[in-house]
Amino acid sequence: MASATATARADPGLTGDDDTPPRRAFRFGGSRLGGFILALNLLSLLILFGGALLLNELSRGLVQARQESLSVQAELLSNVLGELGITRGEPTPELDQVAAARWLRDNFIPQGQRVRLYDINGLPVADSYQVTEAIPGAPLPAARPAGTPPPERDIRAETLTAQRLERANRELSVEIENVLAGQSQQTVRRNEEGERVVSVSIPVRHVSQVLGVLTLEAGNVDEILGAQRRALVPFALVALGVNLLGSLLLHLFVARPVMRLSAAADQVRLQRSRAISLPDLEDRKDEIGDLARSLESMTETLSARMDAIERFAADVSHEIKNPLTSIRSALETLPLVKTDEQRDRLTNLLQQDVRRLDRLITDISNASRLDAELSRERPRAVELNTLLRDIVLVYETTAKPGDPSVMFEAGAEPQRVVGRDGPLGQVFRNLIDNARSFSPAGGTVRVFLSGADNEARIRIEDEGPGIPPDNLETVFERFYTSRPKGAAFGSNSGLGLSIVRQIVEAHGGRVWAENRMNAEGEVQGARFEVVLPSAGRRQ
Template sequence: DLPLYKEPPGGNGSIYPEVMNALTGVRGAVVRVTEKGELIVSVAVPVQRFRAVLGVLLLSTQAGDIDKIVHAERLAIIRVFGVAALVNVILSLLLSSTIANPLRRLSAAAIRVRRGGAKEREEIPDFSSRQDEIGNLSVALREMTTALYDRIAAIENFAADVSHELKNPLTSLRSAVETLPLARNEESKKRLMDVIQHDVRRLDRLISDISDASRLDAELARADAKKVDLEKLLGDLVEISRQIRGSKKPVLLDFVVDRKDNPRASFIVSGYELRIGQIITNLIENARSFVPEQNGRIVVRLTRSRSRCIVYVEDNGPGIQAEDIDRIFERFYTDRPEGEDFGQNSGLGLSISRQIAEAHGGTLRAENIAGKDGRISGARFVLSLPAGPHP
């Protein structure tokens, strides 16, 4: 739709409309096309003096100059587009190898863990050498998976232990029930009924302790930790234990607060008062069952060592066999004193106590008290919990 460019004969420019407009004092420009399709731009400018138009200056580009400029600009745009596309491809490959592929591998591993089809533990890819978010995600997933597998293994072991422990009283109970109709006299029936009642009570204790142990982790995870004053808590527990009488043997129970290193030492810890009290109660009752019938003594001692609050529960009983010092914290392991009826304890008390201590970031261990002559004069349980700084 552009006008066709023609050269005027004799060099007369009056045939150009822009020239005629310029004679009136108006600048003008026109774009034309040659017969070869090349663009030509003509610009007419009036030559004036004191507002009088003396002439017109007409400037025209050569044929093809505009096309060359447009072509050069198009090539420049194409080159820029090509470089941008190449950069995008390189960045895509780089991001794919450094971000997408690791995330895909982590996602696939997580799916395999969820399905749980493999017999062995599924290994999460390790990108911990990367100091970025992918590396942090890899470490977090590996730790979470390890904790999950450990929890599953603990549940499986706990279920196996529970099944084993429940079978013993159930077997005894079934035998007694099957034998009861065959009893010939009242004395035999009474003995069998005593066995049945004993097994029922044992089952009741086992189920109660198993229920307590199974919900312990969930309870500690849901509850909010609070400040606990160990000095007050231990004092109250010791006072309550002193008042316990009934069928239990008489025991001299002492509570000692050791502030030799720091007279103003604070015994505040962060945790769950009920559960910490359960540890101390278990240790006191365990010591009470082992002290002698006469002159039995239990000492609960509280001290502070740097950033730890340490509770000692000592007794003057027979002590612990060397090979059983670690085994006594195993689930369902029982080593009761002579004369105590079998099945009076479930064997979960010390196991639960250590579990509570570890949930508070502490430790619970046992050791023997050696006298001056080297003989064992009792047992000592040591509970260590993280404490706040010295005042």
């Protein structure tokens, strides 16, 4: 519907207003909340990921360090066993199993490690667990009375133990076979108790002859890795806390404000209110504040448009009642007339009122569709020189004898604005029609186009009686008419200049009226000036 300001307020992109808050360049992707959410999520993930990486590196470093340490010890023991005479037989040397076992018993003190020696056939020769007081494994269960069958859980435990033992022996056999083939081994495998151990196996040599296999194991890897897993717990708890805190902050600063905005919008709808106001949200400097301010501005714009529609409906009702009242009075009087002259006068009055009513309905229909037309068409660059020249050419080609002529003058530089050529053409036609209606027969209406300060200026001047000083602003009100003597009754609805101002303000411009004065201070006619922001300024 028609509104003097609603369209301009609803389309700030075209008005060029400076009230729109500037976009902050430091916002992540144009969004402060987006950066805040991303930072919180990344922080929690980085904490957990960093802790996992740290522990993985420690695990790999622990295994590698143990393997290097065991390799050094195994090389030392192998050299001693191969070079210190713990061999027999010439020319083919053999490992003296008794001397080797005694030497290991006297010189190797196990500290969380286990050393085993195998002969050339892969048969065990010595085991450090057999020469130490340490007894591996868990304590034995209490003795059962004679003849009591073992519980089912004991059977399952014995089966599991047997399976572990079989697997450990199989993996160890494969490792010894590879070493006897001449390849040193560094592996991580399971022992008889199912624990993970770091194992290093190397051949025992005399010169180049392989005499046996020396295996060195470190069995506290699971304990260290378990401690590392326990060390991961604080990282996980911190990550969980950050996620919980982030979720709470998102709920407080995003979810709840959006819910409040939704509830306020529903309240406007249910209570038929005309405005929404959430002052504490409007003070925020993020997108929630922008949304709250936009919603408040939207409801204010809708309220202003509803007020404008109500005023427009009241004005329309008042203007239509006048010709309808005149028509009803003439129809009531028509049966009472007695002469043809009186009947002709009433008939002429009826025809004038019908023409006036038709003109009113046509202009009211155009005004009511104006907002929809302005919002439907997409703004684009419009060259005013071409538009005004074409409009003036139409007046020149359709002029009748005695009609005021229309002249067009433009500066050297073309003037372009961003807008809709249809409504802008209606602005200039309404102003030219208004100027022609006030100009004397044979007069001239002049149209000037110029540009300055990133603005396009259009002046339309006539040679009429001018405008009373008190009505320079009133002429833009709806249904205001002040026609010269002799003008056809009902030929003007008083909506032309109102439509002009509405379209111009919707394009971010302004329009005003003034009188042309000569040197003696006499009125020479009226001047209407339209100022529109140029296309360069809109960009």
